[in-house]
Amino acid sequence: VSRSDGDGLAQLIQDLHEADVGALIEALEPDDRPRFILLLGSRFDFTALTEVDDAVREAVLAELPQDAIVEGVAELPIDDAVYILEDLDSDEKDEILDRLPSPERVALQRSLDFPEESAGRRMQTDFVAVPPFWGVDQTQRYLRETADLPEAFSELFVVDPRYRLVGSVPLDKLLRASRNTRIGELASEDRHRVRATDDQEDVARLLQRYNMLSVPVVDDGDRLVGVMTVDDVVDVIQDEADEDLKALGGVRGEEELSDSVWYITRSRFSWLFVNLVTAFVAASVLDVFKGQLQQMVALAVLAPIVASQGGNAATQTMTVAVRALATRELTRSNALRVVWREVRVGMLNGFGFAVLTGAIASLWFDSIGLGLVIGCAMVINMLAGALGGILIPLVLDRYRADPAVSSGVFVTTVTDVVGFFAFLGIATLWFGLS
């Protein structure tokens, strides 16, 4: 498709939703992507670029001539334009901003001045605001006769003369009201509003918690500056869960399928490197007991089982803890209760697996002593795993580190070291090795 020039493409694409155009761009060979956009020229809707992976977008923007970007961005609603521009380096961003027509430039600049990942960056700045003293009839006439209303909206905002937010009126309420009602009477004092500087995750949680479709965004003077809708935050909620998931798996949250091999290799290397260090720490514990290992090689065969069971129990606890912290279900007020619960779960499963593993080990190596030793070590290590799995995320969270990113390393270090020490230490005493 992309080899032959032109209008054919435009026709193929005209019925597609921007999300599908985005998917199409991702499916193209990297070199064809900017060519595809240039071929379409002004017929290309830059919204499609908000639908592709970050890495693809950055690569495409780097290849496109600045003219094309300026033209494309000028057509976009502010929130989409911000989304495309915010990752550019600041020189290029400034150049593009300078070349935009003045109203867009001012609005964009204002959004970009808000902190990254704030409501101010994500909000739609196109909304309908009316004064409280208007009647329903007058408002309906206004809506019918004004040409440059936002593309789609589901509520009106009521503001006072200084543009401070008074309340909001969902459109269905407007339609149901009798004609001479005043807008001010219809406006429900919004129970919720957010500040433009609020973190987008907090806004997402708020909308999710109260099942709201949208929430008004105000500045420090309580003046209405924008609106955030659920569809803007669905991605925020998913991204957040995704980041936790990837972080627990030892992968950077931003890693995407379209990243280059070299980039991925480097970004995963650092996590593996940290793990290598902890693996050597665990190995050095084994080294301490090398005399015993040599005297009784069954210990070398069984030691990894103790470590791995503890590690897995700890990972279970840690997974639940990390997620509960992220969704604010686990807080200081119930932390103690949860810790105590995990300790009991760890003990119960510890005893269960002590019996199981002990029995198998006794039969395998024909030594009841060995079974008893591995059983004791199992209880100790699974308890250590439960404690580590809950306490480490809590402590990291307390000190404002992201528990999803770093808990895993600490936790497996604990269970490896405790597991080896407990098993080999008890074995040394029991069998009188040295």
Add this chain to the structure above:
Amino acid sequence: VSRSDGDGLAQLIQDLHEADVGALIEALEPDDRPRFILLLGSRFDFTALTEVDDAVREAVLAELPQDAIVEGVAELPIDDAVYILEDLDSDEKDEILDRLPSPERVALQRSLDFPEESAGRRMQTDFVAVPPFWGVDQTQRYLRETADLPEAFSELFVVDPRYRLVGSVPLDKLLRASRNTRIGELASEDRHRVRATDDQEDVARLLQRYNMLSVPVVDDGDRLVGVMTVDDVVDVIQDEADEDLKALGGVRGEEELSDSVWYITRSRFSWLFVNLVTAFVAASVLDVFKGQLQQMVALAVLAPIVASQGGNAATQTMTVAVRALATRELTRSNALRVVWREVRVGMLNGFGFAVLTGAIASLWFDSIGLGLVIGCAMVINMLAGALGGILIPLVLDRYRADPAVSSGVFVTTVTDVVGFFAFLGIATLWFGLS
């Protein structure tokens, strides 16, 4: 609060959102929860019960007298009522249904007849539908004068005489249209509609992908039966990511902070049990080489390092693969490309860690041979990890098993077994052990 009876409570609560009342219920002692609801009587809004953890809801419902449940459920919109009733056992569900007034009963029964987790279960059945030949004015009059419209709506649906969906009209479009336009002209042929039997996850992905606020739900005859809005699916999207995350951590997706110790212990036991089996498989590989381990105890000290590095590399790959499969970013069409990418990442990191680990091992045990051996084993195992990490989820997904739940076990088995075999096998050959 809950000890003293009555009206005080109602007053305290009346300004709270149902989500906050839900949080309050969870914060109460288990015994106080049903008492709290009974004290409030008809002043208690059962919607709050849709906001609490499943375990809490089930426990509370089991304690409440059936009268209270029937009364409470009768007040609810259908989707909330379904949510509360669907987890009850079928006898109790039927009894409650029988005692509900007939219109609610029929609507509820119809929703409950759809499969679990389908759009039919989650949709709102309250919507406004109008015929295409109505004018804007007539429609507005209808909205103004009809008393029992849904509580909140943001669009009208246009249906033909047989109630088949023709299209939809967002309210802002209605308000902007001139008075004598026909509704049929305003209706945009919806590009998207979903069937009541569709899986809620697919509906969620659709809404998310196309940034839609709502989508009409039709039955097999294309007749309009309900509507699903984004706020209904935000939780679906988050739950899905959460389930993957928990499954990867070896925890059941449904596990919640309020589950009992005994329930959690049992549900985690099964995963740990599977892991124990794989740990014994890995140990039996060590057992094969026990002669060599005894001759050269450094091998016992270092073997877990090879296994753990491979396991972690595999976990990284697997995490990305599982998530990409869930979000449908990884499909048959790009699978080969992604596998090849992972192989190259595995090779590169394999070589990197081969050099690092080899150097450290050489110095530690003062043996260049040992460094070479562990280096080779590292390359082999990290490559195996990369392959296992991507191929196992792909195969599981192909055969319709959930890759998040079972990939982990297979993957670590692969890296443990390959790691031990490669390291001890090469060592046996290199040092001529037996």
